[in-house]
Amino acid sequence: MDDLSQGDICRVCRCEGEPTKPLFHPCICTGSIKFIHQECLLQWMRYSRKEYCELCGHRFSFTPIYSPDMPRVLPLRDVAGGLLNSVTHAVKYWLHYTIVAIAWLGVVPLTAYRTYRFLFTGSFNMLLTLPLNIFSTENLAADVFRGCFVVTCTLFAFIGLVWLREQILHGGGPDWLERDEPAAVAAQPQNVNPQQPVEQQPQQQQHQVQQEPVIIDNENDNNNNDEDNNNNDGGHNNNNNANVLDNNNIGREPFMFVNPLAPAAAAAQPPPVQEPVAPQPPQDVPINNVQPPVVPRDEQPQVEQQGAQEPEAAQDDGNWNPMEWDRAAEELTWERLLGLDGSMVFLEHVFWVVSLNTLFIFIFAFCPYSVGNLAISCLKVIRPGKALIHIHGLLTTLFGYCIIAVILVGLHAITRFLRLRKPRRVLGLCYIVVKVSLLSVVEIGILPLGCGVWLDICSLPMFDATLKDRKISFRAAPGTSLFIHWMFGMVFIYYFASFIVILREVLRPGVLWFLRNLNDPDFSPIQEMIHLSILRHTRRLIASAIIFGSAILLMLWTPIQILKYVHPGFLPYTLSGDSEVNELSLQLLLLQIILPGFFEQSHTRIWLKGIIRIWCNVVSWLLGIKSYLLGSEPRPNDDDNIRQQPEPGAGLAAAHQAILQRDVPVGFQPYDKPTFFGVRLMGLVVLMCISLVIGSLCTLTIPICLGRYVMAVWSISTHLTPQKGDVPTRPHELYTAAMGTYLCWVMSRGIALAVNLFPQGRQAVIQKVKHWLSIGASYALAASMFVLMLGVIPLMFGLLLEMVVVVPLRVPLDKTPVFFLGQDWALGVLYTKIACALTVMGPEWPLKRAIEQAYRDGLRDIDLKFIIRELAAPVITVFGLCLAIPYVIAHSIMPIFFVSQHTRILIARRIYPCFLLAAIMIAIINFHIRQFKKLYVAIKNDKYLVGQRLVNYDHRKKRNETTTSATTSATTPAVPIQPQPVQD
Incomplete structure (x- = not known):
């Protein structure tokens, strides 16, 4: 071992190796950072919580060191004892998690719903048997399901209350809630706080007296009309609403904001009128009126007196450590709250x-x-x-x-x-809660529901329906009917708001002053609900209902009446599948491919914006209101546009002035007012209504006509035309609308490309066509492979699931299953998307890495070899084997052993589910074998492991070392992050 050579030092402690503390080289790093002590590495891993080198990325590996008396094979008694211990722990945790599931998914929703049912339908006699009725087994599953809905509603109500409290704390309450508070504080005794110095009390009195006239002035202003509020003095201090903006009726209603009295703002605005009541404060007292969140004034004296009577508590507060509270807050995790940590504290939470x-x-x-x-x-x-x-x-x-x-x-x-200050504040807060709740229900629930009902009423002639039919359907399923109408109303409001956003990008700022600007960062619906009066909200709701109702009338009912008069045979739309094509297939195709592909295109928004701009230019030219509708174009050569350099601080002063006086909208542009301006505006409204009717009429007819024509041509080509005497079949209008919409999109895209290319000349068009042909040739193989994958994989997936699930459950043995490949492919598209989503959300494995790599590359940088090798070939191979092997066994091998036709049919029908069950059983057995191996290693480590030794990285045998490291990691304990030191 060469780790004791001269000059080798540890990269952490910078010490040389010793016989008791040898040096190791566990990673690819070389040079002075090659060697390290095992103890130093363990300490670094403990604090960094990393199992690999930060420089080279190599994962450290350890080899276990067992006791010399360890047998080659563990005794059966040790294995049985460890297995029994593991089973005991598993049963314990299973019982605990069962109790947790019963408590949260059974007891909580069951008690909630049955308490709700008792309160609304119970009697006094049921009160005596309420504890028994709550845990009755009658209608248990239905009551638990309904109880989950009740618990969800109460949870949302609680979250809404907490959020409303935060909104009131940060944005302040309405003006009437805090109006008399300063006067109430001024009426308190002078010497409230005994510990307060005497020289500070007159300053507070002066500050309070100075605020009184301002609040009284604001109170008087709030009692005036909307037009009178525009003349409010911007210099007065309003300490009520700091973050409330009214972006809809700007210039008509007042805006209350805290006056920071910044020096730049004071320089930019005229000096405020001095009130003769209060003297000037001393020079050393700050005059910034922006104050932190104030404790209610009726509670301040009590808090101060309590602080005066308990000086020791104040000293303890001075030594307060916020980290202790943070640590206490971190202890309450979701696992501890729900009881998933193994403790029984969750019963208190239940x-x-x-x-x-x-x-x-x-x-x-x-x-x-x-x-x-x-x-x-x-x-x-x-x-x-x-x-x-x-x-x-x-x-x-x-x-x-x-x-x-x-x-x-x-x-x-x-x-x-x-x-009575405290009861008045409590009642005011309760009123705010009730007011915000009612307004939320009206704006989120009732208004969209009304729009959906009005949409349904106006579209009745389109589907040849009557109010009696809608009444019957409502009585049959009232909840479903209300939800569908509400959903359609919400969709209409959403797209109407999106259209208004596009209009604001085209029109002059200030034209749509009567509509809310949803892109305004200062717009807060909850703050408006808190601060604005019920009268203004009622006026807004009525205006919104009139605008939405008029738009629906112009865009739906009027075109339908015109269409019925001009072309009586065009309506109604067919919403039932009279043709042989199954309805579900194309509906899924529309929802999964056509609509996402259409609405994800950014060209649609650009085209709509261009059409609106062209319409505005034409209408403004006809009516002579271009300055009003689109604004005046800047004239760079005009001498009036020469801007002078602003003085230092003037920009900041203008910003403060804009904050304080928001009587005009931000970005407002002046316009030239022509003669007969009112008549011109009436003409604008009339032309707008006519344009809406014409646009809606084209939208309702052109795609449907194109789709019906294409479907008719397809029926002729496939010999599906009706015979003489038969009733002609009409396709589902969902098919015709989807096909016509895509044809319109393709034609519009072609026209847009032609308009952009033709002005560039013939050579530019030829070069562009050559460029597209070269790109198409380079991507031809990739596109064909993509189409092959988009067609083959979903088809095989849908056919496999139908053979495994649908056919055994729905087709009797005495009948022959008929497969619709189009329906199987459409369902396979849905299944493939779900499988891809689950794969991406799942653990790391080769298919997930292949999908992520293909998604990152995209179509421009597509790696066709990688797609075929890592994605297409494995998936198609697996699906092909799953379809082919059972079929070959059922129709080629089994007929050799079974002669009966009924037995052969039974085997052919049941072989796919049997293969699925066999695959599941093999997976379960494999999982238990791997778990038993881990248990065996854990028992051996627990009984005979004495330590672990760091494994050196061999630069000469890299491949063999990688294999050895993988084998060693398979035999190491489950948590190798903190390995034990080697014991000599």
């Missing part, structure tokens, strides 16, 4: 979750429902013999929340009149 579920159900569901039901009964809105629709409980609960909000407003006014 008890608290059950209690909180019951409390939330009682407070946020039962109480509003009871209040609403009582109010409806008193008002006699519903007759006793006539029940409300299926959502009676939801509507009653919402009505109860409205009644509670009105009651809270009245109680808040009473407590404000009686000057």
Whole structure:
């Protein structure tokens, strides 16, 4: 061993080797960092938590050292004892995890749902037997499933409350919640804190008196109309709302913001009007009015008095170590919270979750429902013999929340009149919670649901349906009907908002002042719900409903009526599969390939933006409102645009001024107002409506016509035309729409390329065509292989799953299965995508590395040899063997031994599931064999292992050393990160 040679030192401690501490060279590194002591390496591995060298990346390996008296084969008694110990530990953990699963997946949802059911449908007699009814075995699975939904709702309610609290703490409450607080503090006794110096008290009094007139002024301003609020003095200090922005009605409604009184801002704005009430503060007192989060003023004196009475506690607080609290917070992990760490502390968490579920159900569901039901009964809105629709409980609960909000407003006014600060603040916070909850339900639930219902009503002639049909379907499945309408409404609102975002990129800033700017970083819907009044929210909701309803009327109902008048035979659309093609195949094809491939193209957004720009240019030229609609183009030669150099600090002052006075929108551009401006705007609205109708009419007709024509040509070519006397079959409109949409996209793409290439001349077009042909020739083999993989692998996957699962379960033995290869391929596409996703999320193995490498390379840098060798060949080989081997055995080998036709059919039908079960059993047996080998090594190490020795890296026998390292790592313990030292 050459590790004791002269001049060799350890790379860590810089000491030479000794007989008791030899030097090793465990990695590829050479030179002065080649050698290291085993103890130094173990210490470095313990702190760095790495098993490989940071410089060369070679993994360190250790060889175990066993006791000399270790037998060659372990005695059966030792193996049985270790096996029994492992089985005991496994049973213990299995019982613990079973209890955890029963507690979280059984007890918690079951108690939640049955408590919910008792509160809404129970009686006083059921109260006595409630503990027995909660754990009854009747309808256990259904109640647990419904209880999971109830627990999810309560969990979201709890998270929403916590988030709302954070929003109030960071963004501040509304103006009326904090309006009288400074006056209340000024009314407190002068000498509240005995430890406060006397000379600091007049300063605080002066500061409080100085703030009083400003808040009274803001209170008066809030009582004015919206137009009067534009004249508010920007110099007044408003210490209420610091982060609230109204981006929709800018210039019409006031914006409350904290005035930081920065020097630059003071230089950029006129001096504020001095109030004669308060004297000027001393020079050594800061005048920055931006304050940290303030403790409620009715609690400050108590805190200060308590601090005065307990000086020792204050000294203890001075020695407080925040790391202790951080460590305590780190101890509560998800494993400990759920009970996956092996402890029984989770039972306490289960008890608290059950209690909180019951409390939330009682407070946020039962109480509003009871209040609403009582109010409806008193008002006699519903007759006793006539029940409300299926959502009676939801509507009653919402009505109860409205009644509670009105009651809270009245109680808040009473407590404000009686000057009860703490009850007034509590009632105000409760009102904010109820208000935000109601507004969230209206904006997220009711408004999209209304849009979906209106979409359905306007599209009834398109599908030859009536309101009676929709009523019957709603009565059959009310929940499903409501969810479908809500989903379509949400999709419509989403795409409408996306269209508005594109409009803002084209139009002049300030044209769409009446719509919310979703890209504004200062836009916060929750803050607006907290600070703005119910009247303004109601006005916004009505305006949104009018805009959405008008858009649906123009884009759906009007084109349908025009189409029925011009071409009566075009409608209705066929949504039932009358042809021989199965509906499921092309629906899956549409969802998995066509729609993702279409909507992921960035060209669609660019084309839509270009069409909008062309339309705006044409309309602005016709109406003479280009300056208003698109803005004025800058004139670089104009002398008025020569900008002077700003003075130092002027930019900062302008920024502060823009923050303080947000009466005009950011980026607002002035425009030239022509004569008869109102008439021109009315013409703009009329042209916009006409354009929407024409665009929607083209969208509803052109793709469908192209798709129907292509499907008709395909039917003629495949001899699927109906005979005389037969009713002509019509394909599913999903097929025609998908095919027509793709044809329109291809034609549009070709037109766009032609428009870009033809102005460049004939030579440029020829060179471009040659370039495309060369690229196509270079990628021809890759494209053919890609098409082959896209066709063969999904087809084999879908056919294999049908042979293994579908045919044995659905096809009787006395019938012959019929395979639709198109349907199998479409299902195989879905299965392949799921398998790829699961493979990428799974552990490291060759197929995962091949998929990731192919995804990183893409089409431009595709490695065809790698794709064929590592991805296509293994997958196709495995699928081919799985399909071929059972077929050959069933139809070639088994007929030699079995003569009966019924037995042959039975074998052919059941051989694929039998092979699947055999493969699963082999995998299970292999897994248990590997686990038993690990258990055997663990028993041997536990009984006879005395240490481990570091293995040197042999530069001359690299390949043999790699094999030896792999063999050694297979016999090492399960955790080789902290190996034991060698014992001599």
